[in-house]
Amino acid sequence: MYPHYKTKESLLFAISVQGHESALLATTSADRPSDSPRDRLAATVAAYVIWHARNQSLAKVVQHELRSLSPDHFKYIASIRRRTSEVFARIIQLGNEQEAFHTIDAEAATLAITSLGVDVSRWFPSHAYSDPEVLAERYVELALRMVGAVN
Amino acid sequence: MYPHYKTKESLLFAISVQGHESALLATTSADRPSDSPRDRLAATVAAYVIWHARNQSLAKVVQHELRSLSPDHFKYIASIRRRTSEVFARIIQLGNEQEAFHTIDAEAATLAITSLGVDVSRWFPSHAYSDPEVLAERYVELALRMVGAVN
Numbered sequence: 342m343y344p345h346y347k348t349k350e351s352l353l354f355a356i357s358v359q360g361h362e363s364a365l366l367a368t369t370s371a372d373r374p375s376d377s378p379r380d381r382l383a384a385t386v387a388a389y390v391i392w393h394a395r396n397q398s399l400a401k402v403v404q405h406e407l408r409s410l411s412p413d414h415f416k417y418i419a420s421i422r423r424r425t426s427e428v429f430a431r432i433i434q435l436g437n438e439q440e441a442f443h444t445i446d447a448e449a450a451t452l453a454i455t456s457l458g459v460d461v462s463r464w465f466p467s468h469a470y471s472d473p474e475v476l477a478e479r480y481v482e483l484a485l486r487m488v489g490a491v492n
Numbered sequence: 493m494y495p496h497y498k499t500k501e502s503l504l505f506a507i508s509v510q511g512h513e514s515a516l517l518a519t520t521s522a523d524r525p526s527d528s529p530r531d532r533l534a535a536t537v538a539a540y541v542i543w544h545a546r547n548q549s550l551a552k553v554v555q556h557e558l559r560s561l562s563p564d565h566f567k568y569i570a571s572i573r574r575r576t577s578e579v580f581a582r583i584i585q586l587g588n589e590q591e592a593f594h595t596i597d598a599e600a601a602t603l604a605i606t607s608l609g610v611d612v613s614r615w616f617p618s619h620a621y622s623d624p625e626v627l628a629e630r631y632v633e634l635a636l637r638m639v640g641a642v643n
Contacts, residue, residue, distance in 0.1 A: 404614070405556060405614060445630075445633050445637075446630050446633070448620055449630035449631070449633070449634065450634065452618075452620070452621070453608055453630075453631065453634050456607075456608055456611040456612075456615070457604055457607055457608060457611075459611060459614070460607040460608075460610060460611040460614075461607075463555070463556060463610070463611075464607070467603075469599055469603070470603070479596075479597050479600035479604075480600070480604065482596050482597070482600070483600065483601065483604050483638045486596075486637045486638050486640065487634045487637050487638060489637065
């Protein structure tokens, strides 16, 4: 099936690069730096959640099998993941500086927003949520509350 | 190693029952029904997060390998999981009724709180968070914000 990959690890790495780059691109593409922090957080959280819902099978593999990668490959993937988290982290920081947000702990909020998105790949779809857009809308509301967004 | 289990599935089921019952017990034991909804949510979310951090290896297996269970065993485990989610759902509902909370969507808040706890088993510990109690404190703050808890 995959004649070009000599080992399972190299196949997993190739899939992981593709998956993580795709999630990063989906998130950064949704970001409009000229918008308000509130709108930017809403757009990027929605894109991240929708990516994990629409690509559930791929996302599940690339988010849950990282420990099967070689140390060098793990480091490479970790760097893509960090860039994705930093999209949220920077918007949250800016929102706090502009007093559009009032986080208690910006790092914890970034972790929680990222974690909620990733975990979609474990359970999606469920009985209650099978539409990526509806789920994204709910999670955006929750993310805005987590950062203490001013209405 | 496991002479009493005839198949991998029966071993996974036994571990899954143990893990899910342990998480449910940790959560229900932390709940003091005479406390305020705010204190009850804080105590149960903390217990759920701490359980997933302290039992990371077990939690990872029982939360991520459910689809390898037989349909009947899956149903049984799903019923324990539902009872755990219902602990949060009932407290959130009560909080809304008493106007201690102002959720936008109680079901989404329950899902997010449960999901954040479960996902701890994927990533814990991280560079930033290696103390279950510190993580629980941050996640309690975020959970209270998600449900619109009144200060």
